[in-house]
Amino acid sequence: MAHRWKNNLSADDVTSEALFWNRRKILAGLAGSGLAAATGQSVQAAEGEALTSNTWEDVTSYCNFYEFGTGKSDPSLFARKMTTSPWSVEIDGLVERPGAYSFDDIMSEMTIEERIYRFRCVEAWSMVVPWNGFELADLLNLAGVQDGAKYVSFETLYRPNEMPGTVYPVLDWPYREGLRLDEAMHPLTMMATGIFGKPLPNQNGAPLRLVVPWKYGFKSIKSIVKITLTDTQPETSWNMANAREYGFYSNVNPNVDHPRWSQASERVLGGGLFAKRQDTLMFNGYEEEVAHLYDGMDLAKFN
Ligand code: MTE
Secondary structure, eight states, X not given: OOOOOOOOOOGGGXXXXXXXXXXXXXXXXXXXXXXXXXXXXXXXXXXXXXXXXXXXXXXXXXXXXXXXXXXXXXXXXXXXXXXXXXXXXXXXXXXXXXXXXXXXXXXXXXXXXXXXXXXXXXXXEEEEEEEEEEEHHHHHHHHOBOTTOOEEEEEEOOOGGGOGGGGSTTSOXXXXXXXXXXXXXXTTOEEEEEETTEEOOGGGTSSOEEEOTTBOGGGSOOSEEEEEEESSOOOOHHXXXXXXXXXXXXXXXXXXXXXXXXXXXXXXXXXXXXXXXXXXXXXXXXXXXXXXXXXTOOTTTOO
């Protein structure tokens, strides 16, 4: 499948695989791999030096997955209880072929590729992740989007006996997110099934999660069981919890602060005491690719 997206990150930007897998195997083949990503070829993993001073602990134990607790290490401690096989995704609403799509059937239809994306949490930390997965558009086309569809809503698994965090009404469970249809169909928007060439660990949203690299991380909903095509803007968990702080769009924007902190810069994950701070980029660095989606919109208002 030909993809129009051009990668502008290299292996030097990748949060080291050591962060995830505690070994010195990195995706050396990712250097200058924009071409590979753009043509949809998977990128070869190769032995090499760790690229950053990050530790494995930093990323696998520093997760947000509130169904397993609100502490950063709760997901890595408790998400292993989540059953991820068998798994299916219900696709319904304004689609030609509604139904339960099994994870295995989805995987047999999709071409898995590797993409290095910046990932910026609304809490002002960031990392660079080599995801494995496919474009969300390919999945939506499999189900066949009807003409009247304007939005896509997503739901995470809600299984209280496997998700200790759901006893707390931190959010209105199940975790829900949404995109406008054009955002969902954008070639940068992907469904991730892996990181660093391995299946997604449970705490990172196994077996499949959304990744929308120009939006704050909370839009990248994990462990998806339901996708609904609608003609009205869907309700989303964070927006329902606090609309003033978490807008429906939530595009990364250094010029629009969170009501309680600045969004102008971010802490790069890892590095401990020597953690870098860097300026946050408009649309998280994907301005060229996505700014046109918001032409004429007041980004401070539609935050
Ligand atoms: N998805 C679900 N179902 N539950 C969550 O709590 N947290 C979000 C997002 N997706 C979350 C979720 C937030 S706030 C962020 S920053 C990212 O997941 C974190 O992804 P990571 O833990 O893989 O870094």
